[in-house]
Amino acid sequence: MAREQTLSQNDDAEEQRSWLYQHSLMIATALTGIFLVSGWSLGMLDLISDRTQLGFYILTYLFGGTYATYQAIKELLQKHVDIDLLMVTAAIGAATIGGWAEGGVLLFLFSLGNALEHYALGRTHRAVRALMELSPDEATVLRDGEEVLVPVEQLAIGDIVITRPGERVPVDGSVRSGSSAIDESAITGESIGVEKAVGDQVFAGTVNGNGYLRIRVERPSQESTLSKIIRIVEEARSQQSRAQRFTDRFEGPYAIGVIVASALLVAIPVLALGRDFNEMFYRAMTLLVVASPCALIISTPASILSALANAARMNVLFKGAVHLENAGIVDVVAFDKTGTLTEGKPQVTNVIAEPGVSEHELLRYAAAVERMSEHPLADAIVGYADKSGVPAVPDGQTVDLEAVTGRGIRATVEQTPIRIGNEAMLEYDGIALPDSVQRQADNLRADGKTVMYVATDRVLGMVAVADVIRPDAPAVVQALKRLGIKRTMILTGDNELAAQAIARQVGIDEWRAELLPEQKLDVIRELEEAGHTVAMVGDGVNDAPALATATVGVAMGAAGTDVALETADVVLMADDLKRLPYAIELSRRARRTIRQNIAFALTVIVVLVIFTLAGQVPLPVGVIGHEGSTIIVVLNGLRLLRVSGYETLATESQRAPAPQQPVGVGGE
Numbered sequence: 001m002a003r004e005q006t007l008s009q010n011d012d013a014e015e016q017r018s019w020l021y022q023h024s025l026m027i028a029t030a031l032t033g034i035f036l037v038s039g040w041s042l043g044m045l046d047l048i049s050d051r052t053q054l055g056f057y058i059l060t061y062l063f064g065g066t067y068a069t070y071q072a073i074k075e076l077l078q079k080h081v082d083i084d085l086l087m088v089t090a091a092i093g094a095a096t097i098g099g100w101a102e103g104g105v106l107l108f109l110f111s112l113g114n115a116l117e118h119y120a121l122g123r124t125h126r127a128v129r130a131l132m133e134l135s136p137d138e139a140t141v142l143r144d145g146e147e148v149l150v151p152v153e154q155l156a157i158g159d160i161v162i163t164r165p166g167e168r169v170p171v172d173g174s175v176r177s178g179s180s181a182i183d184e185s186a187i188t189g190e191s192i193g194v195e196k197a198v199g200d201q202v203f204a205g206t207v208n209g210n211g212y213l214r215i216r217v218e219r220p221s222q223e224s225t226l227s228k229i230i231r232i233v234e235e236a237r238s239q240q241s242r243a244q245r246f247t248d249r250f251e252g253p254y255a256i257g258v259i260v261a262s263a264l265l266v267a268i269p270v271l272a273l274g275r276d277f278n279e280m281f282y283r284a285m286t287l288l289v290v291a292s293p294c295a296l297i298i299s300t301p302a303s304i305l306s307a308l309a310n311a312a313r314m315n316v317l318f319k320g321a322v323h324l325e326n327a328g329i330v331d332v333v334a335f336d337k338t339g340t341l342t343e344g345k346p347q348v349t350n351v352i353a354e355p356g357v358s359e360h361e362l363l364r365y366a367a368a369v370e371r372m373s374e375h376p377l378a379d380a381i382v383g384y385a386d387k388s389g390v391p392a393v394p395d396g397q398t399v400d401l402e403a404v405t406g407r408g409i410r411a412t413v414e415q416t417p418i419r420i421g422n423e424a425m426l427e428y429d430g431i432a433l434p435d436s437v438q439r440q441a442d443n444l445r446a447d448g449k450t451v452m453y454v455a456t457d458r459v460l461g462m463v464a465v466a467d468v469i470r471p472d473a474p475a476v477v478q479a480l481k482r483l484g485i486k487r488t489m490i491l492t493g494d495n496e497l498a499a500q501a502i503a504r505q506v507g508i509d510e511w512r513a514e515l516l517p518e519q520k521l522d523v524i525r526e527l528e529e530a531g532h533t534v535a536m537v538g539d540g541v542n543d544a545p546a547l548a549t550a551t552v553g554v555a556m557g558a559a560g561t562d563v564a565l566e567t568a569d570v571v572l573m574a575d576d577l578k579r580l581p582y583a584i585e586l587s588r589r590a591r592r593t594i595r596q597n598i599a600f601a602l603t604v605i606v607v608l609v610i611f612t613l614a615g616q617v618p619l620p621v622g623v624i625g626h627e628g629s630t631i632i633v634v635l636n637g638l639r640l641l642r643v644s645g646y647e648t649l650a651t652e653s654q655r656a657p658a659p660q661q662p663v664g665v666g667g668e
Contacts, residue, residue: 025067025111025114025115026115028064028111029063029108029111029112029115031059031063032063032064032104032107032108032111033108035056035057035060035063035104036057036060036064036101036104036105036108038056039053039055039056039057039060039100039101040053040101040104042056043056054100057095057100057101057103060100060104060107060108061091061095061100061103061104061107063111064091064104064107064108064110064111065088065091065107065111067111067114068084068087068088068110068111068114069084069088071084072084072085072087080252081252081256081259082251082252082255083251083255083292083293085255085259086258086259086289086291087106087107087110087288087289087292089259089288090103090106090286090288090289090619091103091107093281093284093285093288094106094282094285094619097278097281097282099282099285101620102618102619102620102623103619105619105620105623105624106289106619106623109623109624109626109627109628110623110627112627113294113627113630113631134168134204134205134226135152135168135170135204135205135221135224135226135227136167136168136170137151137152138151138152138170139155139161139170139171140161140162140163140164141155141159141160141161141162142159142160142161142162142214147162152171152221153220153221153222155170155171155217155220155221156217156220157217157218157219158216158217159216159217160176160214160215160216161214161215161217162212162213162214162215163208163212163213163215164208164212165180165208165209165210165211165212166207166208166209167207167208168204168205168206168208169182169202169203169204169205169206169207169208169215170204170221171204171215171217171218171219171221171224172201172202172203172217172218172219172223172224172225172226173201173202173216173217173218173219174199174200174201174202174215174218175196175197175198175199175200175202175213175215175216176198176214176216177198177213177214178198178211178212178214179195179196179197179198179211179213180195180196180208180209180210180211180212180213181193181194181196181209181210181211182194182195182196182206182207182208182209183206183209184203184206187203187205187206187225187226187315187573193209196211196213201218202215203224203225204224204225204226204227205224229317229573250293251293251297254293255292255293258287258288258291258292259288261287262284262285262287262288262291265280265283265284265287266280266284282619283612283613283615286612286618286619287609287612287613289619289622289623290605290609290612290617290622290625290626291605291608291609291612293601293605294626294627294629294630295597295600295601295605295630295633296598296601296602298630298633298634298637299597299600299601299633299637300594300597300598301637302597302634302636302638303590303593303594303597303636303640304321304324304590304594305637306590306637306638306639306640306641307324307586307587307589307590307640307643308321308324310586310640310641310642310643311324311583311586314579314582315572315573315579316570316571316572316573316579316582316583316586317570317573318570318583318587319568319569319570319571320569323552323569323570324586324587324590325587325590325591326551326552326587327535327569327570327583327584327587328584328588328590328591329533329591330485330533330534330535330552330584331484331485331486331487331532331533332486332487332488332489332527332532332533332534332535333480333485333487333488333489333534333535333537334488334489334490334491334520334523334524334527334534334535334537334546334550335488335489335490335491335538336490336492336536336538336539336546337467337491337492337494337498337499337502338467338492338494339539339557340537340538340539340556340577341470341473341502341506341508341577342467342468342469342470342473342502343467343468343469343470344467345380345467345468346377346379346380346450346465346466346467347380347384347465347466347467347468348381348383348463348465349449349464349465349466350444350449350462350463350464351363351384351461351462351463351464352440352462352463352464353461354434354458354459354460354461357460357461359461360388360390361460362454362460362461362463363381363384363385363388363390363463364385364390364391364393365413365416365418365454366385366420366452366454366463367382367384367385367386367390367392367393368392368393368397368398368411368413368414368418369398369401369409369410369411369413369418369420370382370409370420371393371398372398372401372411373401373403373409375403375409377450377465380465381463381465393413393414397413397414398412398413398414399411399412400412404421404428407421407422407424407425407428408420408421408425408452408453409421416456417456418454418455418456419431419453419454419456420452420453420454420455420463421452421453422452422453423453425453426453426455426459429455431455431457431458431459432458432459433453433459434459437453437461437462440462441453441462444462444464445497446497446501447466447497447501448497448498448499448500448501448502449465449466449498449501450465450466450498451463451464452464452465469502469505469506472577473506473577474505474506474507475578476577476578476580477506477507477508478507479581480580480584481507483581483584483588485584486532487509487510487532488507488508488509488510489508489509489510489511490502490503490508490510490511490512490513491511491512491515491520491523491524491536491546492511492512492513492514492515493514493515493516493517494513494514495513495514496514498513499511499512499513500513517543517545518545520536520543520545520546521545521546521549524536524546524550525549528550528551533551533552534550534551534552535550535551535552535553535584536549536550536552536553536554537556537580538555538556539555539557543555544567547567547569548567552569552570553567553568553569553570554568554569554570554571554572554583555567555568555571555572556572556574556575556576556577556579556580557572557573557574557575570583585643586640586643589640589643593636593637593640596636597633597636597637600629600632600633600636601629601633604625604626604629605629608622608625608626
């Protein structure tokens, strides 16, 4: 059976168990409280006999202590001592010296703490369960010309599935017929419908808007982008942070130490000093409770799981708790240029014609040649010419196309030889470059633009093309600096002028230009050897080695990009740079919350232990202090579920200047 279905079934079973478990714990806790209060109050009013009151307390122990006893025995069978054993021992010990009410209070609050803890952590799992519910269980597939409803795990690559308006797309595939606006918010977080037509890619779990689509299956259901996201989030949930690994290792030895200390607290004063056994035993039971590290143990997972759930809801995937922690200590952010800080879509910015030549004529020649070219900049020139109303050269009138590597392209347009390229192209063909044209070209390059000359036997003019800065890039960079990022830089294969231009307009401190992919790795290693924690932000494709090398590799716009999902530590599913400061801010808040929880838990333990040893803390007060601290750290961790995606950016968006002009295109 498909792995996705297995995951879904396992999670469904877990959810059912979790629901029953949480509610059974809540019911047991409620009954514990009812019997405890009834026994104590009726006894105080002399409305029941001592034996009847004892019966109420026994029922209190039965409902309040069953779960803790079960957990303690299970851990003991695995040769592990945990907090449950401390609580059960303290409750039984209190009962042996007549402190049934105190023991009942302990079990009631401990049971309440467990129920609230599991309810709270269960909230952090809802993001994954919601993702699983997005993918349909069945799909309508064409078989021998007939529409057949089949389970999605039975679909094979090449099958044609039908998706009607309002239905969820069942698989990753490509549109074979029809068009529609697709709601991809489940994958990318983008709420605006994305127009899809023949040949476009669609994802499982997205919603078909208003069109009838036939989709060719490109991946099995268990390998869909949605399935990979679910697996990443599941694996991240199961991975432990460094702090959590420490507290888990610490729990067993610490619990044994508390038991030994409690035994010594009875033995030494009674045997050596002649103190009253009941008094010292009562104090030892209180020590068992107040020294128990419940709050300390839960402080980290409550925060980590809440942060991961929040991030998943914002379509930001941390591939583990360690990466969530690391993102919070980043002090250098390195950006790829093309497609990260820029739109990755070259546009014509300037058309400059020489005297005697109209811009219209210049564009007509340039577009005629570029229509036959596969160069990345060709679409920009052709699109600009069409938008400007320049009539296309008739078919068959552009011939003898020849690409000259590293220089440009030649063709004959309406029997006129046309050349489009750089200075090397002009020099190669022996065409003079006027000084005035050279100066104009130098000025354009100083702004980071790419200049292409158009010539016959003389220069007719030039076309400048540039990539467009993302509108939110300056605000994002300012938000990062507001978060305390010490250095921002561009690592690009593009030329020096283009890198400098975008750095200036976006507000980035440094740039390294004309880098090969392996040279980007060298820069990152150099920074890390200097003691920096580096985040590398790219598209996850050509930057895969750099993403893997950086302390935190961040891939953006990664929906449908396998290499990004596999290589990056943090995946921004939407092509939205604003989620970068959100991810760092969330990580920092998570680290801050963990530190707060640990400090608070340790302080409560130390204070209660000191006063208990001094005989100043009765068992009920110790129980309230212990369980109260546990509930407080869980609730503090749950605050991370409410961190907004763009809190940091909102302040900066008013300050950051809008980019004034596009920047040049070239390498990555």
